[in-house]
Amino acid sequence: MPRKLSALDPLRLDNQICFAVYSAAHAFNRVYKPLLDRLGLTYPQYLVMLVLWERDDVPVKDIGEKLFLDSGTLTPLLKRLEAAHLVKRTRSSEDERQVLIALTPQGHALKEKARSVPPSILAASDCSVSELVAMKDEIVALRDRLNAVIGE
């Protein structure tokens, strides 16, 4: 019996790695949602907070470079984090073009509440840490190759 043609069809949905990635991102988002609701954060806001918990008082551009997001996404998101009293936005005195993002005490404090999130995600992944790390490294390598093509 010949193999089904569809198994090789380059336009078949199930053969698209991009769709695997796209749908996995949505699946992660849905798992994170109830966990982050308790922190009062959306998933992209959580990513911004992860950046700030590592290093604080950074310009918008630095956050954008780490998360691959631009000011059109970050400006309103950061304003919402400011409205939630998690960050403060202040224009740099050295370079008036820059807006520096700093954590408020509440923003710092939220990190402790956030520590319960990664274990829940790990449990939902139903997978060993070493397997996840290996997958993560592969996906990051693919992402970086794709991003390299874009900059041409």
Place this chain on the structure above:
Amino acid sequence: MPRKLSALDPLRLDNQICFAVYSAAHAFNRVYKPLLDRLGLTYPQYLVMLVLWERDDVPVKDIGEKLFLDSGTLTPLLKRLEAAHLVKRTRSSEDERQVLIALTPQGHALKEKARSVPPSILAASDCSVSELVAMKDEIVALRDRLNAVIGE
């Protein structure tokens, strides 16, 4: 020398597989953008067309189940595809609750133009087909485990 603590920090951005997936999805989107612009499609619209090129004349719900999207996303998207004369939306006569989505002749014809897309993506991935297939299968398995947790 002790290993850097950050290499194990569960809240470190670079240790998040979800961020790897999230940022890879955006990278794919950016690579697809110029290719799909030529077809007059956005990436989610392209996914819907992939579904319809496999099977036509299906209710909105079927498309949603395949793509993990709900009517809040699909209804306006399908209306835009209809405005672009790629699909026709007709209420089923057997079950008036359902709206059936059928390709127009232009919708069918677009498939031929789309055949050039996957090879370009493969090239941008800078990776063998077998490696991509292996990664895709791993990511799909992870996605399905995550989705299984959501339904609880």
Place this chain on the structure above:
DNA sequence: TCACATTTAATTGTTCGCAATTGAATATGC
């Protein structure tokens, strides 16, 4: 110095993505 380019955020407009609700059609239990 002064014209010009570059950098940085902010803004605008379009398109997702989803939760929550609505309303209509259909199915089910009694």
Place this chain on the structure above:
DNA sequence: GCATATTCAATTGCGAACAATTAAATGTGA
């Protein structure tokens, strides 16, 4: 047969995501 529940698409509202543009600040070269 009829009340009730379920199914399905549409709608509303909010939060991303990004392209394109704007505006202000800074840097550069002649």
